[in-house]
Amino acid sequence: MTGTPGTPATPDLFALQLRGVWLRLGREVILRGVTLDVPAGEGVTLLGENGAGKTTLLRLLASGLRPTRGEGRVLGFDLRDSRSVRDNVHLMPVDGGLYPDLTCEENLQFALTMHGQPGDVGAALRRVDLHGAATRRARFLSAGMRKRLALTRAHLLARPVTLVDEPFANLDDAGRQLVLNLLGELRAGGGTLVVAAHEPALARQVAPRALRLHAGQLTPAPAESA
Template identity: 75%
Template sequence: MADPVLSALHAPQSGAPHAVQLRGVWLRLGREVVLRGLDLDVPTGSGVTLLGENGAGKTTLLRLISSGLKPTRGEGRILGFDLRDGRAVRDGVHLMPVDAGLYPDLTGEENLNFALQMHALKGDAAAALQRVGLERAAARRVRFLSAGMRKRLALARAHLLARPITLIDEPFANLDEAGRQLTIDLLGDLAGRGVTLLIAAHEPHLARQVAPRALRLAAGILSEDDHGA
């Protein structure tokens, strides 16, 4: 008899109630097994804080959900699309990596406009820069911006794109108190617009303000974390 859960994963899911569904996902990188039999359901429009020590696999899991990595075993659906359908998944997912993932030889404004162009979206890059306090840096190449300014620019891009699933790796790193509050405000606005958030962070007290459910990765295994500490 077919497994009803796996059968449901293969069924068409227009307007799927779950943004992310993983079943029995394993991932091996070289000789190292990074993820071990992960099951995960993330309802559409919800927020998840992903916890774990350095090297636990948080970044790897975010890359897998964004189709940057393919599972060694297991299966899943992202926004109703098969996990291995990279093009369909990438259209609905934005990953903000810990290093911001910006183009260093483009200016701040050019980075935002290029991101909009890649997603065939319209948006106001100048207003987005002003929102994060970077209007004076709009014409500066990213390579000349400080780590904190690059983080603010990456957050402006994530906010401007507002992809249905937004994955953010260490959003509070390299930011002062004002920058961290700005991050909470921007991510909170995305959550209020129905965006599904997955945030890998070492500051659960901050991340859980916008992504209240906490999951912990340890030894490649994912489990609920009721305390988020």
């Protein structure tokens, strides 16, 4: 993988590529020589115990962290080119990453405005049964409501690459089915999806390829992890 920041090197082939990536945070080594190829449009479930580094890997793929050693590309853009990567990637962290003092409507409209996109905020809120809370600040939502709002934002933005951390947490069965529907539609639209989850049987319905992060290395997950 060669090229300069701002110039895609592998368009339309791979959404995500890592080569020999090491990541050290302080004294702790989180990733150890990770190599990864994710074709555009593929869905990947990321498995691993708590503390294995799944969240850290997602942050790195979103250019929120830089490798200590090795190199990576997102849709052909060098990970060092943070602006180009962030224009094409949406990361939904486990806490949703919402603005707590903005209302549900404002959170969605702000995201659309920042990306210069149109979108029907009202219809989006109705779909996830949050229309009654449209003018409520995010800080006053329940954990499940915040999760639904964050997923709605990811669905509205529909970035070429969507990275989702624990999307099924704090949701009942109906909420989990809604997650599957929204993420499934992102994939059906050609988006690339990486889902870090402790519910592999659910996650693999929309992201069939499973990888396990253990001791800083990625390996294919066995079928029984489903």
